[in-house]
Amino acid sequence: MTRTDSRRARVVALGAAGALTLTGTVALAGAAGATPHGGKACEERTNDTVAELTGCVTLDGVMEHLREFQGIADANGGTRASGTPGYTASADYVQERLESAGWTVTRQPFEFAFFQQTSSAFAQVAPDVATYAEGTDYAVMTYSASGDVTATAQAVDVVVPPPAVVNSSTSGCEAADFEGFTAGNIALVQRGTCPFGQKVANAQAAGASAVVVFNEGQEGRTDVVQGTLGAPGATIPAIGVPYALGSTLDGDTLRVAVQAVSEFRDTENVIAELPGNTSDNVVMAGAHLDSVPAGPGINDNGSGSAALVEVAENLAEAELPNTVRFAWWGAEELRLLGSTHYVTSLTPEQREDVALYLNFDMVGSPNFARLTYDGDQSTFPAPEGVPVPAGSDQIEYVFEDFYEEQGLFYEGTEFNGRSDYQAFIGAGIPSGGLFTGAEQLKQEYQVAAYGGEAGVAYDPNYHQAGDDIANLDPAALDQNSDAIAYAVLTLAYDTQRVNGVVGEPVPGGTYQGDPQARQYRLTPPPPAAEGGGGGHDHDHGGDTA
Structure with a gap:
């Protein structure tokens, strides 16, 4: 790939030298290198160390993309659902930003079953x-x-x-x-x-x-x-x-009334690639780009999508050992269709080339918890029939490394196959990721660790019109955007712990080894915590039978 110099100019304000931009957290070891080389702005740097990349991935940058998503929804009936103009405009925006940064971008179209309900009524008319x-x-x-x-x-x-x-x-x-x-x-x-x-x-x-x-x-x-x-x-x-x-x-005499659109439509995935020194050990990261029809989907999942755009723009000049591939999935809200289409479209050789997959679906919930997919199943054994490929535990530990270095509490969440990693683990690809909670209720013990309100959903506006630009916790979004940057860069350098392919240590990394010795890990959560951290239980269209 020939990288372009036509990147969109964007000045990103950095914190004091040696500090990350995380709200209320300590600096990473080695972060003194976060000062731009020769005073260069972030988009002009290679950002190939932990301190450089996390220093340039900022809350302001992520919010810039989220404001764009909100504006797109506002201009398109309040939604960015797949099969609507709001989704197409969102995909156009991601493509433009990534291509301007120098990534190679493709659009993968597919047909899907669209459904949007607008109204309904049900009543008994007689005898009562x-x-x-x-x-x-x-x-x-x-x-x-x-x-x-x-x-x-x-x-x-x-x-x-x-x-x-x-x-x-x-x-x-x-x-x-x-x-x-x-x-x-x-x-x-x-x-x-x-x-x-x-x-x-x-x-x-x-x-x-x-x-x-x-x-x-x-x-x-x-x-x-x-x-x-x-x-x-x-x-x-x-x-x-x-x-x-x-x-x-x-x-009885009943009235059943439904107004809905139910038809087949076209949508697409957006795939962006940054070539590394090798093409057969690809580090993938993804987030679904679509909202539900009911709202703009700023937390679900503008948050993960925007964080990936921000990381990609600041990673674009890095020359990395492993190829990095980002994906923004379509039609996730209708049974994970985009990611499933992508994985099933790969040849066996192409699937073998994917070293791992990182999933980011809701990373800024307003009443958040810091949750990592429980790849080692130390807290939540995977449900029957849900495979957890070898190496998924090591992906979990990469995120834990980051949280540990920041002195931040975190927990596991069930690896239950209810987001876009499902197709990847089904294909035997090690997977992991972050999640800040959806419709489940926050537990009392979690308030001391994260703040917020017990007995209230992690995201009270989940799948509703209120999932707008105000439906976020800035600190959680900031922290997790840096965690995403840390994990992507760490694994872009070296996947040995995941799949045995030896690379080189990431500059400024903090691999800690034994997870059982970690200070901040809440494993297992107190008995009062049902589901410990709130498993990601997206409603992808309901049961089939």
């Missing part, structure tokens, strides 16, 4: 009158069609009281279940053995005007059904309700 609340009493199925239907609910092969065995109801799973069904009625079916999309397709073929799916009824299967039909294609509205409500609706 009742109006139900979305989220509490019902949920619209992802990929539901639009429609406004008032008709009689007709039960289809339901089991009330619930079957003794969980996931055994076959209600609506076969066309024969709808023998005798009255066309125009609302099909009342029960969760069970087959996908919701199959139930709705059978109901639609039988002439149903809408579908209400109620939960199966056993312990753990009583709440509102929050599901997905899997893909666009339905022509009737579909909602889910809890067992207690759904099991009483047979024969």
Whole structure:
């Protein structure tokens, strides 16, 4: 690659010599080298030491990109969701910044199933009158069609009281279940053995005007059904309700109303590469660029996206042992589609060339905790069926090294496959990353470590319109942007601890060895902490069955 000198001029104010720009933290060892060489501004330097790179990656720089994302959302209906003009403008912005910095940028297009709900209503009309609340009493199925239907609910092969065995109801799973069904009625079916999309397709073929799916009824299967039909294609509205409500609706007159867009659209990933001395040991880092349709997505995940842009711009002049590849993923909010498309598009040889993957999905939550994906599973063994490739523990320790040197408390969070690292670990690629919490509630013990408020979500505006430029904790965003810079640079120099490929020590690095001896590690968290740090439990469209 030929690096360009046409980088966008941007003066980044540095702190005092020898100090990082982290709020309320101590300086890294060796940070005295943070003074620009010969007074050069950051964009004119190589930034190939820890002190230089972290000194130039600043909160002001990250916020510059976040303000751009907010402005893009404001100009495009308040959203940056994949398949909308707001996403395309976000991708254009990332490409322009990275190309101006000298990175080689490509766009990887793919088709995906788009869904955006704009309104809904659910009510009982007769024999009694009742109006139900979305989220509490019902949920619209992802990929539901639009429609406004008032008709009689007709039960289809339901089991009330619930079957003794969980996931055994076959209600609506076969066309024969709808023998005798009255066309125009609302099909009342029960969760069970087959996908919701199959139930709705059978109901639609039988002439149903809408579908209400109620939960199966056993312990753990009583709440509102929050599901997905899997893909666009339905022509009737579909909602889910809890067992207690759904099991009483047979024969009642109901109103089901949904207004939504459900169709296939095109979107893309943005991939940027900085060649190193070798091309077969690639250090990858990624963040999803899309928001949910409901809002601008500034914390989720403008924060990770902006931090990566800031690191990339300040790393562009470095000549590194390993190739570095950054990715901004599309359609993450609809079941991790962009990252999955990327990994599955790689040849076996290309997958082998990827040494590791770092994931940054929400790094500035307003009621944050400092969480690292638990690659050594010392606190949270991975759920059954979720692989944790060898070397993932060492990636966790890289982030811990940084937090330890800063004197910052941190914790593990479950490696559960609920963000864009999922496709990478499925392909056997060691992975790790940072997370500051989503909809789970902050625990009492965490307030002493991080500040904030117990009993309140790490991000109270998660997946809502309020996830805007004010929905951030500046200190967390600042600290984690430097942690990202530290980890990328450290591994760009040497991945030996992860995959055995020997490089060279990163200038200014602080590898500490035995993680069990670390002062600031909260492992395991106190018993009162359920889920210790709040696992990343994105709602990517609901259950399929």
